[in-house]
Amino acid sequence: MGERPRRARGEQTRQLILETALRLFRERGYTETTMRAVAKEAGVAVGNAYYYFDSKEHLIQGFYDRNQAAHRTTAAPVLEREKDFAARLRGVLHAGIDVNEPYHSFAATFFKTAAEPSSPLSPFSRESSPAREAAIAIFRDVVEGSSAKIDPELRKELPELLWLGWMGVVLFWVYDRSPGQRRTRRLIDGIVPLIDRLVGLSRLRVLRPALRQVLALVDSIRHDD
Amino acid sequence: MGERPRRARGEQTRQLILETALRLFRERGYTETTMRAVAKEAGVAVGNAYYYFDSKEHLIQGFYDRNQAAHRTTAAPVLEREKDFAARLRGVLHAGIDVNEPYHSFAATFFKTAAEPSSPLSPFSRESSPAREAAIAIFRDVVEGSSAKIDPELRKELPELLWLGWMGVVLFWVYDRSPGQRRTRRLIDGIVPLIDRLVGLSRLRVLRPALRQVLALVDSIRHDD
DNA sequence: GACAGCAGTTGAACGTGTTCAAGAAAGGGT
DNA sequence: ACCCTTTCTTGAACACGTTCAACTGCTGTC
Numbered sequence: 459m460g461e462r463p464r465r466a467r468g469e470q471t472r473q474l475i476l477e478t479a480l481r482l483f484r485e486r487g488y489t490e491t492t493m494r495a496v497a498k499e500a501g502v503a504v505g506n507a508y509y510y511f512d513s514k515e516h517l518i519q520g521f522y523d524r525n526q527a528a529h530r531t532t533a534a535p536v537l538e539r540e541k542d543f544a545a546r547l548r549g550v551l552h553a554g555i556d557v558n559e560p561y562h563s564f565a566a567t568f569f570k571t572a573a574e575p576s577s578p579l580s581p582f583s584r585e586s587s588p589a590r591e592a593a594i595a596i597f598r599d600v601v602e603g604s605s606a607k608i609d610p611e612l613r614k615e616l617p618e619l620l621w622l623g624w625m626g627v628v629l630f631w632v633y634d635r636s637p638g639q640r641r642t643r644r645l646i647d648g649i650v651p652l653i654d655r656l657v658g659l660s661r662l663r664v665l666r667p668a669l670r671q672v673l674a675l676v677d678s679i680r681h682d683d
Numbered sequence: 684m685g686e687r688p689r690r691a692r693g694e695q696t697r698q699l700i701l702e703t704a705l706r707l708f709r710e711r712g713y714t715e716t717t718m719r720a721v722a723k724e725a726g727v728a729v730g731n732a733y734y735y736f737d738s739k740e741h742l743i744q745g746f747y748d749r750n751q752a753a754h755r756t757t758a759a760p761v762l763e764r765e766k767d768f769a770a771r772l773r774g775v776l777h778a779g780i781d782v783n784e785p786y787h788s789f790a791a792t793f794f795k796t797a798a799e800p801s802s803p804l805s806p807f808s809r810e811s812s813p814a815r816e817a818a819i820a821i822f823r824d825v826v827e828g829s830s831a832k833i834d835p836e837l838r839k840e841l842p843e844l845l846w847l848g849w850m851g852v853v854l855f856w857v858y859d860r861s862p863g864q865r866r867t868r869r870l871i872d873g874i875v876p877l878i879d880r881l882v883g884l885s886r887l888r889v890l891r892p893a894l895r896q897v898l899a900l901v902d903s904i905r906h907d908d
Numbered sequence: 909g910a911c912a913g914c915a916g917t918t919g920a921a922c923g924t925g926t927t928c929a930a931g932a933a934a935g936g937g938t
Numbered sequence: 939a940c941c942c943t944t945t946c947t948t949g950a951a952c953a954c955g956t957t958c959a960a961c962t963g964c965t966g967t968c
Contacts, residue, residue: 467945467946492925494923502948504948506946567799573798574794574798576792580858644900645900672877674873675869678869718955729918729956730956730958
Protein backbone atom coordinates (compact mmCIF):
# COMPACT_ATOMS: atom_id res chain seq x y z
CA MET A 459 0.00 0.00 0.00
CA GLY A 460 2.87 2.39 0.78
CA GLU A 461 4.59 4.48 -1.85
CA ARG A 462 7.82 2.54 -1.61
CA PRO A 463 7.17 -0.95 -0.31
CA ARG A 464 10.84 -1.74 -0.12
CA ARG A 465 11.82 1.27 1.90
CA ALA A 466 8.75 1.60 4.05
CA ARG A 467 10.28 -0.07 7.05
CA GLY A 468 13.39 2.01 7.19
CA GLU A 469 11.57 5.26 6.66
CA GLN A 470 9.21 4.41 9.45
CA THR A 471 12.05 3.85 11.89
CA ARG A 472 13.66 7.09 10.79
CA GLN A 473 10.52 9.07 11.47
CA LEU A 474 10.02 7.35 14.79
CA ILE A 475 13.50 8.31 15.93
CA LEU A 476 13.14 11.89 14.71
CA GLU A 477 9.76 12.42 16.37
CA THR A 478 11.00 10.95 19.62
CA ALA A 479 14.12 13.10 19.59
CA LEU A 480 12.28 16.36 18.89
CA ARG A 481 9.77 15.56 21.60
CA LEU A 482 12.49 14.93 24.15
CA PHE A 483 14.35 18.07 23.07
CA ARG A 484 11.18 20.03 23.70
CA GLU A 485 10.50 18.34 27.03
CA ARG A 486 13.99 18.25 28.53
CA GLY A 487 16.14 20.49 26.39
CA TYR A 488 18.80 19.58 23.88
CA THR A 489 21.83 19.00 26.09
CA GLU A 490 19.82 17.09 28.69
CA THR A 491 18.50 14.66 26.09
CA THR A 492 20.93 11.79 25.59
CA MET A 493 21.10 9.62 22.52
CA ARG A 494 20.57 6.65 24.79
CA ALA A 495 17.34 8.20 26.06
CA VAL A 496 16.15 8.83 22.51
CA ALA A 497 16.90 5.26 21.52
CA LYS A 498 15.32 3.77 24.60
CA GLU A 499 12.20 5.92 24.27
CA ALA A 500 11.91 4.98 20.62
CA GLY A 501 12.46 1.33 21.44
CA VAL A 502 15.56 0.87 19.29
CA ALA A 503 19.27 0.42 19.87
CA VAL A 504 21.44 3.50 20.14
CA GLY A 505 23.40 2.43 17.07
CA ASN A 506 20.21 2.46 15.06
CA ALA A 507 19.80 6.19 15.55
CA TYR A 508 23.25 6.61 14.08
CA TYR A 509 22.29 4.56 11.09
CA TYR A 510 19.73 7.22 10.13
CA PHE A 511 21.37 10.35 11.55
CA ASP A 512 25.06 11.09 11.33
CA SER A 513 25.11 12.78 14.70
CA LYS A 514 22.96 14.22 17.44
CA GLU A 515 23.18 17.61 15.73
CA HIS A 516 21.71 16.21 12.57
CA LEU A 517 18.49 15.58 14.43
CA ILE A 518 18.03 19.33 14.63
CA GLN A 519 17.78 19.63 10.88
CA GLY A 520 14.21 18.41 11.17
CA PHE A 521 13.49 21.27 13.52
CA TYR A 522 14.97 23.68 10.98
CA ASP A 523 12.82 22.47 8.13
CA ARG A 524 9.67 22.58 10.18
CA ASN A 525 10.20 26.15 11.35
CA GLN A 526 11.15 27.22 7.87
CA ALA A 527 7.80 26.05 6.55
CA ALA A 528 5.98 27.65 9.49
CA HIS A 529 7.67 30.98 8.79
CA ARG A 530 6.42 30.98 5.24
CA THR A 531 2.90 30.07 6.31
CA THR A 532 2.76 32.72 9.00
CA ALA A 533 4.15 35.38 6.68
CA ALA A 534 1.78 34.54 3.82
CA PRO A 535 -1.23 36.62 4.91
CA VAL A 536 0.89 39.74 5.33
CA LEU A 537 2.49 39.28 1.93
CA GLU A 538 -0.97 38.78 0.49
CA ARG A 539 -2.36 41.92 2.03
CA GLU A 540 0.44 44.48 2.10
CA LYS A 541 2.08 46.06 -0.92
CA ASP A 542 4.23 48.62 0.88
CA PHE A 543 7.84 47.48 1.15
CA ALA A 544 8.33 48.47 4.78
CA ALA A 545 5.09 46.82 5.85
CA ARG A 546 6.00 43.61 4.03
CA LEU A 547 9.47 43.45 5.51
CA ARG A 548 8.22 44.25 8.97
CA GLY A 549 5.54 41.59 8.70
CA VAL A 550 7.96 38.92 7.59
CA LEU A 551 10.43 39.69 10.35
CA HIS A 552 7.79 39.68 13.06
CA ALA A 553 6.36 36.47 11.63
CA GLY A 554 9.78 34.89 11.91
CA ILE A 555 10.04 35.82 15.57
CA ASP A 556 6.47 34.67 16.20
CA VAL A 557 7.26 31.26 14.81
CA ASN A 558 10.43 30.85 16.83
CA GLU A 559 9.18 32.34 20.07
CA PRO A 560 8.11 29.05 21.73
CA TYR A 561 11.58 27.65 21.18
CA HIS A 562 13.64 30.56 22.47
CA SER A 563 15.34 28.75 25.35
CA PHE A 564 15.80 25.63 23.28
CA ALA A 565 17.17 27.65 20.39
CA ALA A 566 19.64 29.38 22.67
CA THR A 567 21.18 26.09 23.74
CA PHE A 568 21.39 24.44 20.38
CA PHE A 569 22.42 27.66 18.71
CA LYS A 570 26.00 27.00 19.72
CA THR A 571 26.13 23.94 17.54
CA ALA A 572 24.61 25.78 14.61
CA ALA A 573 27.13 28.56 15.01
CA GLU A 574 30.12 26.36 14.32
CA PRO A 575 31.19 27.07 10.75
CA SER A 576 32.01 23.47 9.96
CA SER A 577 28.71 22.24 11.35
CA PRO A 578 26.20 20.98 8.82
CA LEU A 579 23.68 23.05 10.75
CA SER A 580 25.42 26.33 10.02
CA PRO A 581 23.09 28.51 7.95
CA PHE A 582 25.97 28.97 5.52
CA SER A 583 26.81 25.30 5.12
CA ARG A 584 26.18 23.37 1.96
CA GLU A 585 23.88 20.99 3.78
CA SER A 586 21.60 23.86 4.79
CA SER A 587 21.58 25.16 1.24
CA PRO A 588 17.99 24.14 0.45
CA ALA A 589 16.70 25.64 3.69
CA ARG A 590 18.71 28.78 3.03
CA GLU A 591 17.36 29.11 -0.49
CA ALA A 592 13.84 28.71 0.83
CA ALA A 593 14.46 31.45 3.39
CA ILE A 594 15.91 33.81 0.79
CA ALA A 595 12.88 33.08 -1.37
CA ILE A 596 10.67 34.68 1.28
CA PHE A 597 12.66 37.88 1.08
CA ARG A 598 12.59 37.74 -2.70
CA ASP A 599 8.85 37.70 -2.33
CA VAL A 600 9.06 40.70 -0.02
CA VAL A 601 10.97 42.65 -2.65
CA GLU A 602 9.21 41.56 -5.81
CA GLY A 603 5.70 41.88 -4.46
CA SER A 604 6.27 45.37 -3.17
CA SER A 605 5.26 48.64 -4.77
CA ALA A 606 8.61 50.22 -3.98
CA LYS A 607 10.75 51.59 -6.77
CA ILE A 608 14.15 50.08 -6.30
CA ASP A 609 17.37 50.47 -8.19
CA PRO A 610 17.59 47.43 -10.52
CA GLU A 611 21.08 46.45 -9.48
CA LEU A 612 20.15 46.65 -5.83
CA ARG A 613 16.92 44.77 -6.43
CA LYS A 614 18.88 41.79 -7.63
CA GLU A 615 20.96 41.62 -4.48
CA LEU A 616 18.40 42.80 -1.99
CA PRO A 617 16.76 39.46 -1.08
CA GLU A 618 20.05 37.96 -0.04
CA LEU A 619 21.02 41.10 1.85
CA LEU A 620 17.70 41.10 3.68
CA TRP A 621 18.18 37.45 4.55
CA LEU A 622 21.61 38.31 5.94
CA GLY A 623 19.98 41.05 7.97
CA TRP A 624 17.42 38.52 9.17
CA MET A 625 20.25 36.29 10.34
CA GLY A 626 21.51 39.28 12.30
CA VAL A 627 18.08 39.75 13.87
CA VAL A 628 17.99 36.08 14.80
CA LEU A 629 21.43 36.42 16.34
CA PHE A 630 20.19 39.37 18.37
CA TRP A 631 17.07 37.43 19.33
CA VAL A 632 19.07 34.48 20.60
CA TYR A 633 20.97 36.81 22.89
CA ASP A 634 17.88 38.76 23.85
CA ARG A 635 16.99 38.04 27.48
CA SER A 636 14.30 40.70 27.84
CA PRO A 637 10.79 39.44 28.66
CA GLY A 638 9.11 38.13 25.56
CA GLN A 639 12.19 39.24 23.64
CA ARG A 640 10.63 42.67 23.25
CA ARG A 641 13.97 44.25 22.51
CA THR A 642 14.10 42.22 19.33
CA ARG A 643 10.64 43.55 18.46
CA ARG A 644 11.89 47.07 19.03
CA LEU A 645 14.93 46.37 16.90
CA ILE A 646 12.72 45.26 14.04
CA ASP A 647 10.37 48.23 14.36
CA GLY A 648 13.30 50.60 14.50
CA ILE A 649 15.42 49.20 11.72
CA VAL A 650 12.76 48.56 9.11
CA PRO A 651 12.06 52.26 8.46
CA LEU A 652 15.80 52.86 8.14
CA ILE A 653 16.17 50.09 5.58
CA ASP A 654 13.08 51.35 3.80
CA ARG A 655 14.55 54.85 3.59
CA LEU A 656 17.90 53.56 2.37
CA VAL A 657 16.26 51.43 -0.28
CA GLY A 658 14.19 54.41 -1.36
CA LEU A 659 17.31 56.53 -1.66
CA SER A 660 18.97 53.91 -3.84
CA ARG A 661 17.48 55.43 -6.97
CA LEU A 662 18.95 58.87 -6.45
CA ARG A 663 21.58 59.81 -9.03
CA VAL A 664 23.82 61.35 -6.41
CA LEU A 665 24.08 58.16 -4.45
CA ARG A 666 24.69 55.96 -7.47
CA PRO A 667 28.47 55.78 -7.00
CA ALA A 668 28.12 54.96 -3.32
CA LEU A 669 25.60 52.24 -4.07
CA ARG A 670 27.86 50.84 -6.76
CA GLN A 671 30.70 50.79 -4.29
CA VAL A 672 28.67 48.89 -1.72
CA LEU A 673 27.43 46.37 -4.26
CA ALA A 674 30.94 45.88 -5.61
CA LEU A 675 32.16 45.24 -2.08
CA VAL A 676 29.42 42.71 -1.46
CA ASP A 677 30.26 40.98 -4.70
CA SER A 678 34.01 40.94 -4.14
CA ILE A 679 33.47 39.44 -0.74
CA ARG A 680 31.01 36.83 -1.83
CA HIS A 681 33.21 35.25 -4.44
CA ASP A 682 36.79 34.46 -3.70
CA ASP A 683 38.83 35.22 -6.78
CA MET B 684 62.75 35.77 45.45
CA GLY B 685 59.33 35.74 43.78
CA GLU B 686 56.79 38.47 44.22
CA ARG B 687 54.37 36.31 46.17
CA PRO B 688 56.25 33.47 47.86
CA ARG B 689 53.06 31.97 49.21
CA ARG B 690 51.23 31.73 45.93
CA ALA B 691 54.20 31.21 43.65
CA ARG B 692 53.76 27.48 43.31
CA GLY B 693 50.10 27.46 42.39
CA GLU B 694 50.45 30.30 39.95
CA GLN B 695 53.33 28.53 38.29
CA THR B 696 51.30 25.36 37.75
CA ARG B 697 48.41 27.41 36.45
CA GLN B 698 50.62 29.11 33.91
CA LEU B 699 52.20 25.82 32.94
CA ILE B 700 48.83 24.26 32.23
CA LEU B 701 47.62 27.29 30.30
CA GLU B 702 50.78 27.49 28.21
CA THR B 703 50.66 23.81 27.42
CA ALA B 704 46.98 23.94 26.52
CA LEU B 705 47.33 26.93 24.19
CA ARG B 706 50.34 25.34 22.52
CA LEU B 707 48.47 22.11 21.90
CA PHE B 708 45.41 24.03 20.68
CA ARG B 709 47.65 25.76 18.16
CA GLU B 710 49.41 22.55 17.12
CA ARG B 711 46.47 20.16 16.94
CA GLY B 712 43.34 22.26 17.15
CA TYR B 713 40.89 22.69 19.99
CA THR B 714 38.70 19.62 19.57
CA GLU B 715 41.65 17.35 18.88
CA THR B 716 43.38 18.42 22.06
CA THR B 717 42.18 16.33 24.97
CA MET B 718 42.38 17.36 28.57
CA ARG B 719 44.32 14.18 29.19
CA ALA B 720 46.86 15.24 26.59
CA VAL B 721 47.19 18.68 28.16
CA ALA B 722 47.71 17.13 31.57
CA LYS B 723 50.20 14.56 30.35
CA GLU B 724 52.17 17.12 28.34
CA ALA B 725 52.25 19.45 31.32
CA GLY B 726 53.25 16.59 33.59
CA VAL B 727 50.28 16.84 35.92
CA ALA B 728 47.11 14.86 36.56
CA VAL B 729 43.87 15.63 34.71
CA GLY B 730 42.16 16.67 37.90
CA ASN B 731 44.82 19.30 38.44
CA ALA B 732 43.82 21.14 35.32
CA TYR B 733 40.30 21.25 36.67
CA TYR B 734 41.56 22.69 39.90
CA TYR B 735 42.68 25.79 38.06
CA PHE B 736 40.17 25.89 35.21
CA ASP B 737 36.49 25.13 35.58
CA SER B 738 36.29 23.52 32.18
CA LYS B 739 38.09 23.07 28.91
CA GLU B 740 36.30 26.15 27.63
CA HIS B 741 37.68 28.24 30.45
CA LEU B 742 41.15 27.64 29.10
CA ILE B 743 40.08 29.80 26.20
CA GLN B 744 39.61 32.78 28.46
CA GLY B 745 43.38 32.88 28.78
CA PHE B 746 43.55 32.95 25.02
CA TYR B 747 41.11 35.85 25.01
CA ASP B 748 43.11 37.91 27.43
CA ARG B 749 46.39 37.23 25.71
CA ASN B 750 45.10 38.12 22.26
CA GLN B 751 43.46 41.19 23.67
CA ALA B 752 46.81 42.43 24.91
CA ALA B 753 48.52 41.44 21.68
CA HIS B 754 45.92 43.35 19.68
CA ARG B 755 46.67 46.50 21.62
CA THR B 756 50.42 46.05 21.21
CA THR B 757 50.18 45.38 17.49
CA ALA B 758 47.86 48.32 16.97
CA ALA B 759 49.96 50.74 19.00
CA PRO B 760 52.44 51.78 16.26
CA VAL B 761 49.62 52.58 13.86
CA LEU B 762 47.80 54.63 16.46
CA GLU B 763 51.03 56.40 17.24
CA ARG B 764 51.74 57.22 13.61
CA GLU B 765 48.40 57.86 11.95
CA LYS B 766 46.02 60.67 12.73
CA ASP B 767 43.51 60.09 9.94
CA PHE B 768 40.39 58.32 11.20
CA ALA B 769 40.14 55.84 8.33
CA ALA B 770 43.82 54.94 8.57
CA ARG B 771 43.55 54.41 12.30
CA LEU B 772 40.47 52.23 12.04
CA ARG B 773 41.89 50.24 9.17
CA GLY B 774 45.12 49.71 11.06
CA VAL B 775 43.37 48.50 14.19
CA LEU B 776 41.16 46.08 12.28
CA HIS B 777 44.02 44.60 10.32
CA ALA B 778 46.07 44.35 13.51
CA GLY B 779 43.25 42.39 15.08
CA ILE B 780 43.22 39.94 12.21
CA ASP B 781 47.02 39.72 12.23
CA VAL B 782 47.00 38.75 15.87
CA ASN B 783 44.31 36.11 15.44
CA GLU B 784 45.55 34.68 12.17
CA PRO B 785 47.59 31.79 13.61
CA TYR B 786 44.53 30.61 15.50
CA HIS B 787 41.97 30.70 12.70
CA SER B 788 41.15 27.01 12.58
CA PHE B 789 41.27 26.86 16.34
CA ALA B 790 39.02 29.91 16.64
CA ALA B 791 36.46 28.39 14.31
CA THR B 792 35.98 25.38 16.54
CA PHE B 793 35.93 27.17 19.85
CA PHE B 794 33.70 29.86 18.45
CA LYS B 795 30.72 27.65 19.00
CA THR B 796 31.22 27.74 22.73
CA ALA B 797 31.66 31.49 22.72
CA ALA B 798 28.48 31.84 20.71
CA GLU B 799 26.29 30.31 23.36
CA PRO B 800 24.60 33.21 25.12
CA SER B 801 24.81 31.67 28.56
CA SER B 802 28.49 30.86 28.17
CA PRO B 803 30.92 32.90 30.24
CA LEU B 804 32.96 33.15 27.06
CA SER B 805 30.29 35.05 25.21
CA PRO B 806 31.64 38.50 24.35
CA PHE B 807 28.46 39.92 25.87
CA SER B 808 28.62 38.02 29.12
CA ARG B 809 29.36 39.63 32.43
CA GLU B 810 32.45 37.51 32.86
CA SER B 811 33.94 38.91 29.67
CA SER B 812 33.15 42.42 30.76
CA PRO B 813 36.75 43.43 31.52
CA ALA B 814 37.99 42.03 28.22
CA ARG B 815 35.14 43.76 26.44
CA GLU B 816 35.89 47.09 28.07
CA ALA B 817 39.54 46.75 27.11
CA ALA B 818 38.55 46.06 23.54
CA ILE B 819 36.22 49.03 23.40
CA ALA B 820 39.02 51.14 24.82
CA ILE B 821 41.07 50.48 21.69
CA PHE B 822 38.29 51.87 19.55
CA ARG B 823 37.91 54.82 21.88
CA ASP B 824 41.55 55.47 21.17
CA VAL B 825 40.87 55.22 17.45
CA VAL B 826 38.18 57.87 17.73
CA GLU B 827 39.75 60.25 20.21
CA GLY B 828 43.20 60.26 18.68
CA SER B 829 41.91 61.00 15.22
CA SER B 830 41.80 64.31 13.44
CA ALA B 831 38.27 63.67 12.18
CA LYS B 832 35.50 66.07 13.03
CA ILE B 833 32.71 63.99 14.44
CA ASP B 834 29.26 64.87 15.68
CA PRO B 835 29.53 65.00 19.49
CA GLU B 836 26.60 62.71 20.14
CA LEU B 837 27.92 60.15 17.71
CA ARG B 838 31.42 60.46 19.11
CA LYS B 839 30.18 59.29 22.46
CA GLU B 840 28.65 56.13 21.02
CA LEU B 841 31.11 55.48 18.25
CA PRO B 842 33.68 53.38 20.14
CA GLU B 843 31.05 50.86 21.18
CA LEU B 844 29.54 50.83 17.72
CA LEU B 845 32.96 50.24 16.17
CA TRP B 846 33.57 47.41 18.61
CA LEU B 847 30.24 45.90 17.58
CA GLY B 848 31.33 46.23 13.97
CA TRP B 849 34.60 44.57 14.90
CA MET B 850 32.63 41.66 16.38
CA GLY B 851 30.89 41.44 13.02
CA VAL B 852 34.24 41.35 11.24
CA VAL B 853 35.42 38.61 13.58
CA LEU B 854 32.24 36.68 12.88
CA PHE B 855 32.90 36.99 9.17
CA TRP B 856 36.52 36.00 9.69
CA VAL B 857 35.54 32.88 11.58
CA TYR B 858 33.42 31.78 8.64
CA ASP B 859 35.99 32.90 6.07
CA ARG B 860 37.49 29.86 4.37
CA SER B 861 39.45 31.72 1.69
CA PRO B 862 43.24 31.25 1.71
CA GLY B 863 44.79 33.47 4.35
CA GLN B 864 41.31 34.81 5.02
CA ARG B 865 41.86 37.38 2.31
CA ARG B 866 38.14 37.97 1.96
CA THR B 867 38.15 39.36 5.47
CA ARG B 868 40.98 41.68 4.46
CA ARG B 869 38.94 42.82 1.49
CA LEU B 870 35.94 43.34 3.73
CA ILE B 871 37.99 45.59 5.99
CA ASP B 872 39.51 47.56 3.14
CA GLY B 873 36.10 47.99 1.58
CA ILE B 874 34.09 48.87 4.62
CA VAL B 875 36.46 51.30 6.33
CA PRO B 876 36.05 54.01 3.65
CA LEU B 877 32.28 53.61 3.90
CA ILE B 878 32.33 54.05 7.66
CA ASP B 879 34.71 56.95 7.29
CA ARG B 880 32.37 58.63 4.84
CA LEU B 881 29.33 58.03 7.06
CA VAL B 882 31.12 59.40 10.09
CA GLY B 883 32.17 62.42 8.08
CA LEU B 884 28.59 63.01 7.00
CA SER B 885 27.40 62.85 10.61
CA ARG B 886 28.03 66.57 11.05
CA LEU B 887 25.76 67.62 8.20
CA ARG B 888 22.64 69.45 9.35
CA VAL B 889 20.46 67.61 6.89
CA LEU B 890 21.33 64.24 8.29
CA ARG B 891 20.93 65.26 11.89
CA PRO B 892 17.42 63.78 12.26
CA ALA B 893 18.46 60.49 10.70
CA LEU B 894 21.48 60.27 12.97
CA ARG B 895 19.32 61.04 15.98
CA GLN B 896 16.95 58.29 14.94
CA VAL B 897 19.74 55.75 14.67
CA LEU B 898 21.24 56.72 18.02
CA ALA B 899 17.82 56.58 19.67
CA LEU B 900 17.31 53.10 18.26
CA VAL B 901 20.68 51.96 19.53
CA ASP B 902 19.88 53.37 22.94
CA SER B 903 16.38 51.91 23.16
CA ILE B 904 17.74 48.50 22.29
CA ARG B 905 20.65 48.61 24.66
CA HIS B 906 18.60 49.21 27.78
CA ASP B 907 15.50 47.23 28.44
CA ASP B 908 12.92 49.56 29.89
C1' DG C 909 59.06 20.43 66.91
C1' DA C 910 54.34 19.02 66.83
C1' DC C 911 50.16 20.11 64.91
C1' DA C 912 46.24 21.94 62.36
C1' DG C 913 44.67 23.77 58.30
C1' DC C 914 44.68 24.53 53.67
C1' DA C 915 46.36 24.97 48.90
C1' DG C 916 47.67 21.76 45.72
C1' DT C 917 47.56 17.12 43.45
C1' DT C 918 46.16 12.56 42.21
C1' DG C 919 43.80 9.00 39.25
C1' DA C 920 39.92 6.02 39.22
C1' DA C 921 35.16 6.40 37.96
C1' DC C 922 30.91 8.32 35.71
C1' DG C 923 28.05 9.60 31.84
C1' DT C 924 28.33 11.23 27.35
C1' DG C 925 28.50 11.03 21.90
C1' DT C 926 30.04 7.96 18.63
C1' DT C 927 31.92 3.70 16.23
C1' DC C 928 31.98 -0.88 14.58
C1' DA C 929 32.07 -5.76 13.90
C1' DA C 930 28.65 -8.86 13.98
C1' DG C 931 24.38 -10.56 13.01
C1' DA C 932 19.20 -10.56 11.60
C1' DA C 933 15.68 -9.62 8.17
C1' DA C 934 14.10 -9.06 3.65
C1' DG C 935 14.17 -9.69 -1.06
C1' DG C 936 15.60 -11.07 -5.73
C1' DG C 937 17.49 -14.23 -8.87
C1' DT C 938 17.98 -18.99 -10.37
C1' DA D 939 14.11 -24.46 -2.09
C1' DC D 940 18.57 -22.29 -2.14
C1' DC D 941 21.96 -18.73 -1.90
C1' DC D 942 23.58 -13.94 -2.15
C1' DT D 943 23.15 -9.18 -1.73
C1' DT D 944 21.38 -5.29 0.44
C1' DT D 945 19.17 -3.13 4.13
C1' DC D 946 18.53 -2.80 8.77
C1' DT D 947 19.55 -3.61 13.78
C1' DT D 948 22.21 -4.61 17.76
C1' DG D 949 24.98 -3.54 22.00
C1' DA D 950 29.56 -3.77 23.60
C1' DA D 951 33.50 -0.85 23.31
C1' DC D 952 36.08 3.54 22.78
C1' DA D 953 37.60 8.22 23.82
C1' DC D 954 36.25 12.16 25.70
C1' DG D 955 35.05 15.99 29.39
C1' DT D 956 34.25 16.12 34.04
C1' DT D 957 33.88 14.89 39.12
C1' DC D 958 35.40 13.59 43.58
C1' DA D 959 37.11 11.40 47.64
C1' DA D 960 41.47 10.68 49.08
C1' DC D 961 46.15 12.07 49.60
C1' DT D 962 50.51 15.16 49.80
C1' DG D 963 53.19 18.76 51.21
C1' DC D 964 53.70 23.30 52.63
C1' DT D 965 53.09 27.15 56.12
C1' DG D 966 51.92 29.64 59.94
C1' DT D 967 50.88 28.95 65.14
C1' DC D 968 51.62 27.58 69.77
